[in-house]
Amino acid sequence: MQVAIDGPASAGKSTVAKIVANKLSFVYIDTGAMYRACTFIARKHGLDYGDEAGILKAIDEDGIVLEPGESGQKVLVAGEDVSLEIRTPEITANVSQVSALPGVRSKMVDLQRKLAGSTNVIMDGRDIGTTVLPEAEVKIFLVASARSRAERRLLDWQKKGIEAKQTVEEIEADIAKRDYLDSHREVSPLKKAADAIEIDSTNLTIDQVVAAILAEIAKKTNTSK
Ligand code: CDP
Ligand code: CDP
DSSP states (O other): OEEEEEOSTTSSHHHHHHHHHHHHTOEEEEHHHHHHHHHHHHHHTTOOTTOHHHHHHHHHHHOEEEEEETTEEEEEETTEEOTTGGGSHHHHHHHHHHHTOHHHHHHHHHHHHHHHTTSOEEEEESSIIIIIOTTOSEEEEEEOOHHHHHHHHHHHHHHHTOOOOSOHHHHHHHHHHHHHHHHHOSSSOSOOOTTOEEEEOTTOOHHHHHHHHHHHHHHHHHHTO
16 A cells, blocks of 8 residues: 655644554655755755756765654665754755756655555655655645644744744745745646645644544555455
């Protein structure tokens, strides 16, 4: 069984995907972390974020490896755990430029399909239902208002003890900018697959979203028996 969860930034994709994966013992793959790792590699090598050839060469040199970790998934670059470093504001601000490079996308999509293999998998990103796993049995398009996504990000930082250097309005503007870039790029933009089920989590708790996804998976499991 393949479950694809797509949607804009901070809609809750990774939070709910991890919980569903744990409950069902599915493999969880966070594809956003892979584009963040590519952006981290570009920075580490002092490359321009638009330098496709340079970034592809640097990815081959360093290598990106995903490993199961305590809180979902660990990301290794050149053998080093960079799971925290790929979440800095610098990487977040530039990831949409790197992820729009066609060569980078095709490399990551190949890797994502290999990782999915033939196991039960739940994968979250922007183009999973449309491009990476078009045959996925369950496709969810998770959305929420930009304001509530910004408020959640802020709350998330507060809970983790990270000092917020931005107001909620500034976070909302950054999120909206990234959504625009991700939705308007040439290659596999953020888009709801024709057969995806849209869930608006603006007024839903995490548990309610998890329950809705589990119900969709159960429907498919029952009909395939
Ligand atoms: O967690 P957050 O919503 O901040 O983003 P993410 O899922 O970590 O993804 C970071 C960025 O990677 C996105 O803004 C996209 O530019 C890119 N991405 C993508 O292009 N395709 C995917 N399948 C996943 C992420
Ligand atoms: O992976 P993505 O960028 O889509 O979002 P996330 O990092 O999983 O979720 C962003 C924040 O929203 C997390 O702090 C979640 O706990 C929170 N969240 C929420 O408050 N209510 C929901 N229904 C879903 C997520």
